[in-house]
Amino acid sequence: MANPRDVEECERLLGVSASEEKSIPIAVRAIEEKVTWKNLPHKRQLLLLALCRLSTPLSNACLIPYLYYLVKSILSDPDHPSAPQKISRLTGLLVAAYPLGQMSTSMLWGRVSDTYGRKPAILIGLFISVVANLAFGFSRTIGMLLFWRVLAGMANGILGVMRTMTAEIVKERKYQTRAFLAPPLIFNSGRVAALAIGGCLADPVDNLPALFGPSGIFNFSGNPKGVAWTLSYPYALPALFNGVVLSVCLMLAALWLKESLPTKEKDRDLGIIIGKTISGFIRNKILRKPGLEYTAVQIEEAEILMADVPIAQASGSSTPTDNISRSYRPAFREIWTKRLLKTLFAFLLLPLHNSTFLHIFPVFLSMPTTENKHPTIFHFTGGLGLASPTVGLYLATFGICGILLQLFLYPRIQKYIGTIGAFRFANSIFPFAYIYAPYLSLLSGNMVEKWPAMAVILFLQVMARTMAFPSTVILLTEAAPSKSVLGTVHGAGNTLSALASAVGPVLGGILLAKGIDMGVVGLVWWSWMSAVAFIALGWSFVVSGKEHNAAEGCME
Template sequence: MSSPPRTTDTYDHARIEDDEHTESTPILPASVSSKSYAGGQPDGKSPRALGEPPLESRTPSPAEASDAQRRLSFVEEDEDPLQIEIPPDPALPAKEKNDDVTWMSLPHKRQLLILTCARLSEPLVQTSLRSYLWYMLKSFDHSLPDSTIASQAGIMQGAFAAAQLCTAMLWGRFSDSHGRKKALLLGLTGTTISCLGFGFSTTFWQALVFRMIGGATNGNIGVMRTMISEIVREKKYQSRAFLLLPMCANAGTIIGPVLGGIMSDPAGNYPKWFGGISWLERFPYSPPNLLSAIFLGCAACAVIFGLDETHDIHGQKEDWGRNLGHRIASLSRRLRGHKPEQDYTALEQDERRESHESADVELSPAVVVKKPKAPKRRYKNQLPFRRIFTFNVMCTLLTHALFAFSQGTYNSIFFTFLSTPVYDPSQHGDYTPHPPLVFTGGLGLPASSVGFSMAILGTLGITLQLFLYPIINARLGTVGAWRVFLYLFPVVYILTPFLALVPSTRAPPEPKTGPMIWVLLTGLIFVQVIARTFATPAAAILINNCSPHPSVLGTIHGMGTTASSAARTIGPALGGYVYGVGMDNGVIGATFWALAGMAVLTVLASNFVKDGDGHEIWLEGDEEPEESGPSETRR
């Protein structure tokens, strides 16, 4: 919090922060040396004439006030201005403490942009494979029945989460002890290796191993949420800041499936252009994975050269990647013809001390200069691990696990359901459907159509997150909006399997198509996206705010990822098995209706969760955290 403005006749040299550096550097005009100061003023001039009333008692003239305004200097876009304040006029109404929050008012946009790029690269991998996973598994062994392929798809989806379950908390502890940036880079590297190995796999077991490698080396979602909470500390910005990660997931849901559907099996889908290329015929599903690996590599470079370490301790250490990034940026500006700044020169450490002791530059009686404080640690002691498990932490983690179970399972089997062949009476002579419970079959959509349906989901999600979520969240609050929209999930899960009964313009076993099927499919996706839009970012905020102490924030996010991974391990594997059994017994909706019951349990459990403040337990030496605002120095 900023201290009240004070009037003074001395000038502490303003600290102007370099465009990318996280620590402020005191600077002076190049034409003014600290050694030219005498008597506290340049050229030895006295601060004021003898007998002149002190500045505190003088009222500035209109000309002086106008001159003070002209002295406000600003650095380039996205930088903070010089920390200069003009005391408020008592006659004017006080400014509201919480101004209207907009996307443009978010602090530290460059850092958030790099995080969102890193986050976007991972959904590209996860969502692109969903559009072709069924066909990739089928290519490993064409003799396997559809029910076995469905079970394998569930196992493949659960394998990533299973490996993540074993390491998520370790990654959280690693980020607390070694820094967020290192954990993030290791996760991106592991995902890249997993992606390449998966694309060039030729058996189910090879693909399974590489999926597990990707899960074991990836705790990035928890690390990213921790970094966002450390970059943006004011609660009024949290609803938008934490929305960035699920927004990236929706963007990945648009791009990934389309790329996966278009680029998978190019030799078979586009024989005129790619037929006869041996490596594409041997590894038909490698192209989308190669492209995903390129995205991951670019994201890793952005993190190395552009992302600041947000950990209170490790953020004070030298970062060779950021230093090299500064040099590259400086060289780029010079190559583009931008001249380096000539008006100011940085002071050495000894000169800084001397200038602070002797400088006394009069600006204006009504102008106050504030010095940004260097970032300092907000706590001195680490909360013991045994004290982490408060009642609110346990309730929040349990609800998060239930939500992840139903969501992860649904996302897995829904796209399997879209690819499942349409029920053909001619091939099931001894089976008679009895709706509304006993019926079977899916929609039979090809990979390109599955990718298109997922793109619809992602497009709707981004639109709602940009325009609707901030309004509803402001009215209902984080917990209120979360609880209300949890009620939509049971409705979606109950209705989904009935798409198999919608009439098609093509006869079985052709894929279902026609206006009715696409209108109903889009409508169902729309409801699911609305529910997910409000529930997913709110769940991340609640995980962040339930932390009992800032020293274990990374651990709490690791535990949240562990709970989510455990649910997403068991859910898709169990759901895929039940889905296959349902197909064999003519009850395709069994898994979806079981998920509806799980969603009801999530609604009930949400009533025990409260929105914390991230600092429920106070230890000796703790200090009040400084809120993020325009006077902070981190970029």
């Protein structure tokens, strides 16, 4: 039997009493009971928004498999005994440059989007991202590489705007768990492709000799060493791929992505007008399906209307407090409630250790192996000596694993233990991955055992972050004092996330180099990543999720 206090809490959160709930139409209650990917509203808009999210994995993840070799190719003396330490420090700077750029503009993008609209901010950011990616591939000095990485990060400060847009597109709370999972699914798919393509397209004369080698298909000039421009710019091909894909995403967003800011969504949009013209031409002249446009528009409008109608209104009662909360916009000082500040700190801790892992682990896999003749439990060093295509494909394989976990595992876990429960469970997994990861170097010479050992470490980390990231986004959205300041809240979250993503790799690179000098390659894993992961686990019990989980329980 239900606890009377639980029933009262549900009534308070939903604004509907038990007697009123009985008057809700059976069809409406049936819809409330079941939330699936199929009945998720506004899927086309979510897909377009998710495609815009590709700018982050393509800009940030594509270079991970070959970053070690890119920096090594620029050094004047790459074979010097101190080269691995120098490479680890420089790779840390290059990885950190991107989130530093994000941090510098995230709040600005949030405030601009709250004033001028979400779509203009996203389009401008995508355009700058295209330019920065193309220029990065043709840079051959550390200074220029850092500059274009910072600019790409500044362009991708729009991540908070995209998260805000997701919340505005899907207004009903019961759909938001899956709605917030949709962009990360495309994000992770893009990350998988970026890792695989970045590893395989880097240094194409060596990695793709059939296409770019001395007798390759694209060696039109007959250069005896291979395609000339790939010899001068061996890491430009992944950047060209990024630029082309992001240009397509920019075009699709300009033509079909709709504005979601309430004060701007009714404004005239030239891109949408052109997009509708193109859609109508394709539908009527090519697909020969006239007369469908009116029906599609009406269905979409009905979905919008249904999403805006609270449950209590469906039964004939009104909820004036909901209308007040929608129209009220708190002052800037009033935004930073105690609950929001706690959630923002949790939002900071997660990328602090995760970004370090994403930088250190591929470098660790690429580092040359070392023969540890007399290793102790802490004193051993060396990497695994894997080539960039192997690193990229291996990381991409587990990226696919992350997509499957997001599709099938996270929604079920979140349903049974709630968002805050899933967040705490995820934080309890990270320390295990970080504590055991450095011991992989002791298996570098074992061709059988090292692969399953690597798989276990990667699986733990991927599973944890798959559950942690959507949970933090949902918790941050719920912690916002008003929907009218979601852009500012997510801008603040993205700023802190970018700060953490910059600090983590820099400190990680320094500690990795220090550990190599000391003969303790696990130094960065144990003194930094594990320590931050344990702090994040403890803080997850400070973050409040009661209101959110209670409401979700009522709706289910």
